[in-house]
Amino acid sequence: MSLATTGHLAKILTENQEALLEGWLSTMLSRLVRRDKNAEAELRQQASRFIPLLIKALDKGSSYDIDNSNWTEVRQLLGEISAARVRQGYSPTETALFIFALKEPLFAQLRAAMADDAAALATEITETGMLFDRLGLHTIEEYQKSREQVILRQQQELMELSTPVVQLWKDVLALPLIGTLDSARTQVVMESLLQKIIDTGASIAIIDITGVPTVDTLVAQHLLKTVAAARLMGADCIISGIRPQIAQTIVHLGVNLEDVITKATLADAFLVALKRVGATVAHSA
Missing domain, CATH: 1.10.490.130 (Globin-like)
Structure with a gap:
């Protein structure tokens, strides 16, 4: 040519x-x-x-x-x-x-x-x-x-928007996860959570996985990495949204979550977090 x-x-x-x-x-x-x-x-x-x-x-x-x-x-x-x-x-x-x-x-x-x-x-x-x-x-x-x-x-941008870190109380943060948790998103999740811990000085972070459709070995490892990173910044983590089928899957996979507090709902996790930071919730008369 x-x-x-x-x-x-x-x-x-x-x-x-x-x-x-x-x-x-x-x-x-x-x-x-x-x-x-x-x-x-x-x-x-x-x-x-x-x-x-x-x-x-x-x-x-x-x-x-x-x-x-x-x-x-x-x-x-x-x-x-x-x-x-x-x-x-x-x-x-x-x-x-x-x-x-x-x-x-x-x-x-x-x-x-x-x-x-x-x-x-x-x-x-x-x-x-x-x-x-x-x-x-x-x-x-x-x-x-x-x-x-x-x-x-x-x-x-969507990934960043889909991982909002919300301050529920003075020392309590919540990170509601929706969708699949892969390596790239885990990085964004950790960065968002750690930055919010620095900004607020929070001591408790609730990671809610109610919106995560499935939990496999990889997802569990990503969660543990996020928990470990938060601990290095001085904040303990509570994982909420543990449904029966997810609990069975975690046990079947042999994932060790013994040193992580887990709760079925975000509300339950929030009550635990309040007790950990010395706060109480009372019903009005």
């Missing part, structure tokens, strides 16, 4: 920038699912930046290899556009359209300029087509990378 330029593309782009820009925008806007003035203005601004950078990359060397350093600015712009499209909720197809929509008006200009040389025209259209296919694939790859980063960030 040839990666060498013939020089015609840069010339066509330079001499027909305005016509190409309008034709490109017309094609993009006709295929765009969401259309409003802001979207159109953004497309025009991005397209107006792209064409000069494309010309600059072509003028710098004699290669259509977009991995070449001559194409750095073009790749960076496509990365910026792809990241913006992810944040705005565009699909991969809509994002790749930014590149592929330029083919039609560009090919029309090439055919008009090189009508007298059919062989050269065929070569230029083939090479230009492959160039834009590579640019389109690069755009989709950047879109996927940006989307993965957004998903990872959202997962981290």
Whole structure:
């Protein structure tokens, strides 16, 4: 596969920038699912930046290899556009359209300029087509990378939101867990709990696993690690939400929780915690 330029593309782009820009925008806007003035203005601004950078990359060397350093600015712009499209909720197809929509008006200009040389025209259209296919694939790859980063960030935020540490009393904290407790989440749980212990000076932390669907050896180990970490910070832990089936599972697995106070409900654990810190709850008359 040839990666060498013939020089015609840069010339066509330079001499027909305005016509190409309008034709490109017309094609993009006709295929765009969401259309409003802001979207159109953004497309025009991005397209107006792209064409000069494309010309600059072509003028710098004699290669259509977009991995070449001559194409750095073009790749960076496509990365910026792809990241913006992810944040705005565009699909991969809509994002790749930014590149592929330029083919039609560009090919029309090439055919008009090189009508007298059919062989050269065929070569230029083939090479230009492959160039834009590579640019389109690069755009989709950047879109996927940006989307993965957004998903990872959202997962981290959800993980942090799903592990709130609540102060129930002056020296008593509660950490209600909902969902599966894996290694990554255990780290977040420990960090949140330890930081809250530091902030409040609490001496008791209740870890409530009522919302944890299953407890296996790994989950039990994660709980014990959290308990051990809290103890190192000067706080004892009570594990609540021990349902009959979970109790049976823990016994069957041979997990040693003998030195950890366990209770069936959060309310029971709270009463124990109050006694441990010297507080009492009395019914009003």
